[in-house]
Amino acid sequence: MSAKDTLKTDSNDPYDVIVCGAGHAGCEAALAATRLGANVLMLTGNLDTIAQMSCNPAIGGQAKGQIVRELDALGGEMALNTDFTAIQFKLLNTSKGPAVQAPRAQCDKKAYQSRMKHVLEQTDNLCLFQCLVDGLILDKGKCVGVKTSLGIDFFGKSIVVTTGTFLRALMHVGQNQSEGGRMGDHVAKGLSADFQKAGIELGRFKTGTPPRILGRTIDFEQTEIQHGDEHPTRFAFYDTRTDDETFHVERKGRWFHVERSTTNTEQITCRVTRTNEKTASIIRDNLHLSPLYKGDIEGTGPRYCPSIEDKIVRFTDKDSHRIYLEPEGVNTDEWYINGLSTSLPFDTQRQILHSIPGLENVIISRPAYAVEYDYAHPTQLSLTLESQKIESLFFAGQINGTSGYEEAAAQGLVAGANAALKPLGMKPLEVGRDSGYVGVLIDDLVTKGTNEPYRMFTSRAEHRLLFNHGSAEIRYLEKLNEHNLVSASRLKAIRDKSKRIHDTITRLNEDRSPDGRLFSDFLRRDGTTDQLPEFFQELNQEERDEILYRVKYDGYLSREISNVQKLRDSENIRIPKDFIYSNLPGLKNECAEKLSAIRPETLAQASRISGVDPSAISVLMIMIQKQRKSGSLEHD
Numbered sequence: 001m002s003a004k005d006t007l008k009t010d011s012n013d014p015y016d017v018i019v020c021g022a023g024h025a026g027c028e029a030a031l032a033a034t035r036l037g038a039n040v041l042m043l044t045g046n047l048d049t050i051a052q053m054s055c056n057p058a059i060g061g062q063a064k065g066q067i068v069r070e071l072d073a074l075g076g077e078m079a080l081n082t083d084f085t086a087i088q089f090k091l092l093n094t095s096k097g098p099a100v101q102a103p104r105a106q107c108d109k110k111a112y113q114s115r116m117k118h119v120l121e122q123t124d125n126l127c128l129f130q131c132l133v134d135g136l137i138l139d140k141g142k143c144v145g146v147k148t149s150l151g152i153d154f155f156g157k158s159i160v161v162t163t164g165t166f167l168r169a170l171m172h173v174g175q176n177q178s179e180g181g182r183m184g185d186h187v188a189k190g191l192s193a194d195f196q197k198a199g200i201e202l203g204r205f206k207t208g209t210p211p212r213i214l215g216r217t218i219d220f221e222q223t224e225i226q227h228g229d230e231h232p233t234r235f236a237f238y239d240t241r242t243d244d245e246t247f248h249v250e251r252k253g254r255w256f257h258v259e260r261s262t263t264n265t266e267q268i269t270c271r272v273t274r275t276n277e278k279t280a281s282i283i284r285d286n287l288h289l290s291p292l293y294k295g296d297i298e299g300t301g302p303r304y305c306p307s308i309e310d311k312i313v314r315f316t317d318k319d320s321h322r323i324y325l326e327p328e329g330v331n332t333d334e335w336y337i338n339g340l341s342t343s344l345p346f347d348t349q350r351q352i353l354h355s356i357p358g359l360e361n362v363i364i365s366r367p368a369y370a371v372e373y374d375y376a377h378p379t380q381l382s383l384t385l386e387s388q389k390i391e392s393l394f395f396a397g398q399i400n401g402t403s404g405y406e407e408a409a410a411q412g413l414v415a416g417a418n419a420a421l422k423p424l425g426m427k428p429l430e431v432g433r434d435s436g437y438v439g440v441l442i443d444d445l446v447t448k449g450t451n452e453p454y455r456m457f458t459s460r461a462e463h464r465l466l467f468n469h470g471s472a473e474i475r476y477l478e479k480l481n482e483h484n485l486v487s488a489s490r491l492k493a494i495r496d497k498s499k500r501i502h503d504t505i506t507r508l509n510e511d512r513s514p515d516g517r518l519f520s521d522f523l524r525r526d527g528t529t530d531q532l533p534e535f536f537q538e539l540n541q542e543e544r545d546e547i548l549y550r551v552k553y554d555g556y557l558s559r560e561i562s563n564v565q566k567l568r569d570s571e572n573i574r575i576p577k578d579f580i581y582s583n584l585p586g587l588k589n590e591c592a593e594k595l596s597a598i599r600p601e602t603l604a605q606a607s608r609i610s611g612v613d614p615s616a617i618s619v620l621m622i623m624i625q626k627q628r629k630s631g632s633l634e635h636d
Helices: 024-035 064-073 078-085 109-121 190-197 248-252 277-285 308-314 346-354 405-424 437-448 469-475 477-482 488-510 519-526 541-552 554-571 589-598 603-607 614-630
Strands: 015-020 040-044 058-060 086-092 102-107 126-130 133-139 142-148 153-161 170-173 176-179 202-209 212-214 224-226 270-274 322-327 334-338 364-366 369-376 393-395
Touching (some): 015 024, 015 142, 024 040, 024 126, 024 153, 024 405, 064 078, 064 405, 064 437, 078 086, 078 109, 102 109, 109 126, 109 248, 133 190, 190 202, 277 346, 346 364, 469 477, 488 519, 519 541, 554 603, 589 614, 603 614
Parallel strands (some): 015 153, 153 393
Antiparallel strands (some): 058 102, 086 102, 133 142, 142 153, 170 176, 170 369, 202 369, 212 334, 322 334
């Protein structure tokens, strides 16, 4: 009998990793831990909502699409799951440079969660169990297990908390309030109290979702059609995978089958309509009924994904707002109204919808609502996403103050991997902000924190020119060499791919075209590829695209690489965990307090803390040099 078939409750035989929660962060955490050889238990309040797309059933978008490709490069599952269950693909920002172009896919909501659930069920050394986690088991400052609503205790060497929006969650539809982190689902209460007892500081955030409507009641003639791309940009890297790795669930599963495959190009269409002055008037007349404007909601909402009432109040200069109508799947007639998130009363929601062209007679199948929930301030975490307050306790996803499936999944993979590596005493997986958007995300959270639900944008990455989505595997090759995040065959394929790309660029910089110009100069000036030599033409499309990007933008990329090297020099100067900042000569009290609270791990991370000025970094450098001379400071 394998470990995945056994539910263990013996404190003398703990799991390597326990994952609390089965959303997008929890799924990636559990799978990453098992890939590293850990014996994993995943606990969730509802096995039927694993990987639930609680809001928009879409993956990717600006910066988010790059995150998903990076997840795939690190061995994650989200990209494959998206490709197999997508019903429309679009590449965003095609009018801009390749660095900010991002894939996005509308998915079949139920197929997405069904396939992910089956992936987990078919994974060796992973046990799934349905129950609510309502407390921690601590021993001398270390988390050694969890308590559950069933009165059963489970024990683990590492615990990963991925509870999403369920901590002390409260939902609002007008003046109606009910407990729950998602309509029709439960609420988690006990964990918040245990966190606070242990000294973990909590905050309160708010998010929301729009109503769902019945598709047959939409007047499509009054809407604008939105097609998918003729040539879809997929999320997973297939040129470095074997067929078995690509179709692992479809071939291994005894019953599971996905009708849509990575070779299926048939796509559904979405629709676009707009609000109008009548819509705005209805919202203004009913603002007094909004729990957001009445003060019933305490939590801070996402600035970059505002409710429709927020849009009307904040953007008074706009006559209308675009509304995207997106189907939730191929086997349902429910449609998602992207851009119409609200917490207004149900009757008001109906009036708003009926004022919009094409929606005059729609039937609402599920009302819009807002949910507020507890989150833990992420500056209390290390770069591995381990708590600085409680050893062996890791946090990932919306509990860290983020929004979005992609941001949650990225944290889940890093937290799950480190939760597995820690008991083994192995080198942790730390992703720097010079590696990609996953690194920017984690560094921003643990260094700067967030006072609103954090959402990734390309503008957050100072080295975004290096982060084009097609280069993710090559950028993370160093991490793949250090950790067993992908199979040996795929690792070899990525190494070979990287070598071919570098070798081809070298040849293009050395060989000349028939007119005597270097092929690289020819490319930069003429931009055409039909006259390039055979050694370029025989490569696959993914490799050719990456080579063209690197050659054409060589000057810009070289400058960014130089800046990255400067950053790495200061990243290599590590600060001891027990470094005492108080009473340092020349260090302001405000800086000392912030440094003591966040506990930066490197000098570079210290320099990115808000309020820590260059003079403070100079003081730290002097003290670090003194300690280095005495031999008490680690230096990579």
